[in-house]
Amino acid sequence: MSLDPRRVLILKDVIEATSISGAARALGWTQPAVTHHIGTLERSVGMPLLLRRTTGVIPTQAGKALLAHADAIASHLAAAEAELEEMRLCKAGTVRVAAFPSALATLIPHAMTRIHKDSGLKIRLTEAEPDEAMKLLHDDDVDVAVVFSYSDTQPTDISESFDRWTIAMDPVALLLPPTHPLAHKEDLHLTDLADDAWVAGCPRCREHLVSMAHRAGFEPRIDHETDDYVVVQSLVSQGLAVSVLPMVALAAYRNEDVVVRDAPELTGRRIDALFRPGADRVPSIAAVLGALTNDAV
Amino acid sequence: MSLDPRRVLILKDVIEATSISGAARALGWTQPAVTHHIGTLERSVGMPLLLRRTTGVIPTQAGKALLAHADAIASHLAAAEAELEEMRLCKAGTVRVAAFPSALATLIPHAMTRIHKDSGLKIRLTEAEPDEAMKLLHDDDVDVAVVFSYSDTQPTDISESFDRWTIAMDPVALLLPPTHPLAHKEDLHLTDLADDAWVAGCPRCREHLVSMAHRAGFEPRIDHETDDYVVVQSLVSQGLAVSVLPMVALAAYRNEDVVVRDAPELTGRRIDALFRPGADRVPSIAAVLGALTNDAV
DNA sequence: AAGTGACATAAGTGGAGTTTATAATACCAC
């Protein structure tokens, strides 16, 4: 027969109180209740654990042996309780976050300083483009994936399997070389740049660019490709091409030799924090999500 | 709120089964029962411990933390169970026995070899005269006290506070020098030795001797006193006195130059194994008691 | 001898814990 851990702990109380009724008082119970527990415990081990005296009880050898283990069990329970309490207060624990580069340069640092200020949470950051970040999330390599998505791209099946908190809407801006003839044209439209050379970013961004161009009525001539927003601005500043970049990327790095313009045809992207369904009820993860959304400007 | 150790162990089962229903099957329960336990456990710690998927569950960080402690608790429970099982089967444990010298020389060795043969029990022996042995028992310095008592001495209050198993009745015999005129007299009575010099043993034995003599109608002349049964026989063999000794003492050592006789007035002593009340239900102690009583001839 | 505090036992009761039944959801095979 198997030992009931609760009764083992009751035995510990009894031995420490040196009497059954003493333990009962300490537990806020009546004496027969404790007597009954000890009785069933003894029946389950098949021998007496206590010798009854009119002055109280004294443990047998078996009782002493069991007491030693009971102490260990009680310690572990107490330690677990303390640890969980710390977690509940976000004093401990690590939340693993994956984010795309420009978010890592802008949104995340704000959120991290806020979290460090009012909790003891540790954050482990991983740089990853959205698709990779979602894979990390799926494989339980991260707890939160900060991703972006364009409204004109189909949501992938994997991205749908997560819950999301939307952090921010991130508008997209046009980038022109200062020397570009239309750099300062009023009422600038996308079609004005139908014949220009373009720099495209990552596959998703390229797709978004093409999609916007199609809606405006032309096929963009994409001469260069890079997902590095510093390189994009560098190419533009030297007059080699025009391009688009999200404002968050521009907030992360801004080349002064680039003219930033808006155009009515431009559609933005949405920045989401993804997490495994239900994970937002875990306090530490909720704290990170909260810090991220509050930081949105 | 305090953690219920049973539920912590259930959580361990669930995580190891990777699903609630899997754990329920393993436990021989239904799935809602386990769901309920996990639910109350989560409520008691104030945060989710598991993330629910349709394919099963995966532990949160808090769940993993608790799992670590659950493993430790389960180990301790298993270890305790194994240890107690060994004790129950008398494969382990130590029984501390106090006994008077002649018992230590005769009864105890027989019992010990028997115990060593069919159990792994360890025995720790202490030599002690009855009064001292009872004090050791009272102070929990030994588990069993092998003592003797004469029917004509009042039981002390302390000896009454123990339970006892009677090991043997030990008759007492007369010791005469071979040169004694009555050494081979038929129909020998105690009064025949009313004018002889006597050797008396320990205080109890002396009391017993005097008591027997009084009943026979004389006051014995006690010239020598020693509680060493070798010395007693040595004195008798050299014709310095007559004496009485229990048969167990004679079995331990027998001086061939002493004549051993019976007499109708002689009353024997009882040899008991004393133990704290209830201790005979402890298997290891019961084994020792059993070996002692079975050895009685 | 009465009082006190220990333990055990019996009987009654309330609630914790379990089962049965049902529903929702996701995945897999056909």
Next chain:
DNA sequence: GTGGTATTATAAACTCCACTTATGTCACTT
């Protein structure tokens, strides 16, 4: 797609465990 089979949660009913109350006994104390 659709049916079958996983998983989960939830509601309601029932069982039995684990308490309490009440009582008895024993030992020590006054």
